[in-house]
Amino acid sequence: MMSSSQKRAEYRLLFKQNVGGRLVVDKIMMGIVFGCVIAAVIPLGSILIEVFKNGISAISIEFLTQVPGAIGSGEGGIGPAIQGTLIIIGMSSMIGVPIGVMSGIFLAEFGDNRLGRTVRFFNDVFMEFPSIVLGIFAFLVIVLVLGHFSLWAGAFALSLIMFPIVARTTEESLKMVPMTYREAGIALGLKKWVITFRIVLSAAKSGMITGILLSVGRIGGETAPLIMTVLGSSQFFSGVDSPMDALPLRIWRMSLLPYDSAQMQGWGAALVLIIIILAINITVRYYFAKKSKKGNILSKLMGMRKK
Numbered sequence: 133m134m135s136s137s138q139k140r141a142e143y144r145l146l147f148k149q150n151v152g153g154r155l156v157v158d159k160i161m162m163g164i165v166f167g168c169v170i171a172a173v174i175p176l177g178s179i180l181i182e183v184f185k186n187g188i189s190a191i192s193i194e195f196l197t198q199v200p201g202a203i204g205s206g207e208g209g210i211g212p213a214i215q216g217t218l219i220i221i222g223m224s225s226m227i228g229v230p231i232g233v234m235s236g237i238f239l240a241e242f243g244d245n246r247l248g249r250t251v252r253f254f255n256d257v258f259m260e261f262p263s264i265v266l267g268i269f270a271f272l273v274i275v276l277v278l279g280h281f282s283l284w285a286g287a288f289a290l291s292l293i294m295f296p297i298v299a300r301t302t303e304e305s306l307k308m309v310p311m312t313y314r315e316a317g318i319a320l321g322l323k324k325w326v327i328t329f330r331i332v333l334s335a336a337k338s339g340m341i342t343g344i345l346l347s348v349g350r351i352g353g354e355t356a357p358l359i360m361t362v363l364g365s366s367q368f369f370s371g372v373d374s375p376m377d378a379l380p381l382r383i384w385r386m387s388l389l390p391y392d393s394a395q396m397q398g399w400g401a402a403l404v405l406i407i408i409i410l411a412i413n414i415t416v417r418y419y420f421a422k423k424s425k426k427g428n429i430l431s432k433l434m435g436m437r438k439k
Contacts, residue, residue, distance in 0.1 A: 183402050190400025200366045200382070206393030210401050212368045213382040216283075217352070217408065219369060220362070220378055223287035224351055228294030229344055235295065236302025236340075241328055243303075252303075259296035266292045267357030275361060283372045285361035290354060294347040301343025305336035341420050345413050352409045355380040379405040 194209055201208025239252055270289035275281055309332050317327035333340070358364075363375040364385070379401050386398030 180406070183399060183406060186396070187399035187401075187403030190396045191403065195397070195400060196404070199368070200377075203389065204391040204394060206391070206397075210377075210379065210382055210397070210404065212365060212377040213379045213401065214404060214408070215369055216362070216365075216376040216378040217380075217405065219376070220283060220286050220290065220358075221348060221352060221412075223283060223372075224290035224294055225344070225348065227287060228291035228347065229298055231291070232295035232298025232343075232347070233302050233340065235299035236306065237328060237333075239299065239303040240306035241324075241332070255296050255299050258292075259300060261292075262356075263289075263293060263354050264356040264360075267360035270357065271360040278373075280373065281361060281363040281375045283362060283374070283376050286358050286376070286378075289357035289361050290351040293351050293354065293357070297347040297350060298340075298343050301346065302336070302340050305339025305343070306332055308339065309335040337420060341416060345416060348412060349409050352405065353380055355384050359384075379408075 192209075196209060196214065197211045198209035199212055200210070235251070235255065239248055239255075242248065243252065267289050270285050270292070274285040274288055278285075313331050313335055314327055317331050322330075358378050358381050362378060362381065364381045365375045365377045367377075369376060383398050383401045383405070386394045386401065389395070
């Protein structure tokens with residue numbers, strides 16, 4: 133019969149053989165993961181630092197509110213570009229987000245068939261389209277038909293970039309909702325569309341918001357579609373049927389000028405664009421933050437049961 137010391141020695145040997153190797157592999161994989169994170173953060177941090185360092189000197193009240201000055205004078209600002217960016221992001225979201233959300237709902241809840249697989253395939257292909265191709269398409273179907281550049285054409289082009297991203301993230305978010313939520317709604321006698329819109333969407337809200345913000349960040353810096361549709365302007369908003377400036381267009385044009393003052397204003401416009409996208413993300417995240425999603429879902433179910 134083995135003594136207690138011999139048993140402990142045997143246990144340590146078994147632990148070393150069975151678990152020790154796994155711990156080594158775990159530490160190696162954790163090191164690789166952290167290395168990849170650092171490798172991704174360093175370029176991002178360097179870009180932010182470079183934009184902040186070169187653009188902060190251009191920021192002023194006049195720069196943020198005035199119209200552009202004469203080329204090479206170093207005067208004027210990017211007021212119309214800021215206004216145009218906010219307007220076109222809002223208009224694009226009004227078009228692209230509802231279409232993307234409804235498409236994602238269809239693919240997640242009713243797309244387990246040939247039609248769903250076909251729509252999913254073309255949605256994935258559409259998501260990889262070059263933005264300039266979508267800009268040319270909007271130019272052909274809107275600008276040439278109407279005979280002039282407009283905000284509508286720009287919003288249409290950017291919405292074509294938005295809705296595949298929103299549709300894909302909405303579909304994946306809805307698929308991650310536990311089936312028990314749907315079964316609970318069925319047990320209460322609720323209809324399929326009520327379960328989807330009142331329960332499942334509430335549970336998947338966080339992932340859907342992430343997809344929407346991702347699409348907003350994507351269109352916020354797009355330049356090629358705006359060149360083909362919005363064209364640009366040096367004046368403030370005068371109507372949805374007229375050209376309008378935007379920060380990506382202003383940055384692109386300033387980067388082409390050989391003047392130091394224009395280059396500085398371009399860096400300043402890039403910094404403002406980053407701040408706007410960051411502010412939109414923080415505001416939306418804060419507004420839709422929920423402390424207890426599970427509790428909210430249960431309260432909805434109980435409220436429906438009482439009704």
